[in-house]
Amino acid sequence: MNLVLLGPPGAGKGTQAKKLSDYYGIPHISTGDILRAAVSEGTALGLKAKEYMEKGLLVPDDLIMGIINERLEKPDCRKGFVMDGFPRTINQAEGLKKLLDEKNTKLDAVIYFDVPKGELIERFTGRRVCTRCGATYHVRYNPPSRGNTCDKCGSELIIRADDKKETVEKRISVYEDETKPLIQYYEKEGLLISIDGTKPIDEVFEELISLLRGEKR
Template sequence: MNLVLLGAPGSGKGTQAELISKKYGWPHISTGEIFRNIKAGKSSLAEAVKGYIDRGQLVPDSITVDIVEQRISESDCERGFLLDGFPRSIYQAEILGVSLGRRGMGIDCVLYLALSDEAIIRRLEARRVCPGCGRDYNLVTQPPKENGKCDACGTQVARRVDDNIKIIRERLDVYRKETQPLVDYYIKKKVLSEIDASKTIEEVSVSVKEFIDLKCDVHRT
């Protein structure tokens, strides 16, 4: 089963993607995580990616598409995969469709995590990340268990560079312009279902599971 998660920054895509991947065994392909790993390097690509991310801009299609195509061609994606952060435009969606079509595949299900701009801003201002291991937290919805330290490695969590209010608003503007049209695109293809992302992580997870099981005809073994 090939699944796409859509939603603005802060809508909970990463959290739900991890839960889906764990439950159904599909690899979680996060372009955000891939770019952050590249950004940590010292190559010319790393410098370019760092510039785009720190300014709240989307990484160009020429870079993003190549990286995603390479990833979904790996053997662990043969039985299905979960895309988080891609596609971000109709152009990317069309390229993805062509690429999958060459392999006799397609996108089976799309989940759209819907959340208001006000709720998104509140969440992103409270978001933190562990500089040590990269684990994500939210001081409101998913805080560290002890004194702002990472549950996994004990490193003090910190705000991400791109989570200040100016860049948050810029990212939302980019999202509404570039990514929101994908909702209509996938509605027309009759593969999209909207999920209310304002609920708790557990409540959203239940809705996600119901969608996958009922609409995508997935059966747990």
């Protein structure tokens, strides 16, 4: 089972990727994770990518594709993969298609998690993190029992800079400009499965498995 997960930041891609990984026994491939792994392993491509990352620059597509290729060559990908955070652009999608063609394989499905912008902003801005132990809460979904205090260690809870409204809106805007066109691209390819990402985690997962089995298509 070869899967790609699409959707805006905060749509639940990472959570569902882990559940799909466990269910199908295939690796969860996150672009950020494999970039960091390539850098820490000191591979030739990883060292090149490190130069860009240290300067705060985007890693070029040819380097990303090389690192993706290295990851897909590993034995745990023989049964498939669930890709989260890649591709981000049409150019990367075409690069991935070419790469898979060379391996005589293809994507089985591209899953798009549809969540309204207002809900995404609420998911991020409602998040609170403990300054001491790192425990995470949400004012709506998982509130602390004692106001703005961590239930585990009693320390203060804060809003991370990444979770502030203006930062979240910027991330969503970048997604809409760069990544949203992929929805149309994969729809034309006949691979897109759209799912309501506002439902509870387990409900989303059950519906996802049914769709992948072809029960609801």
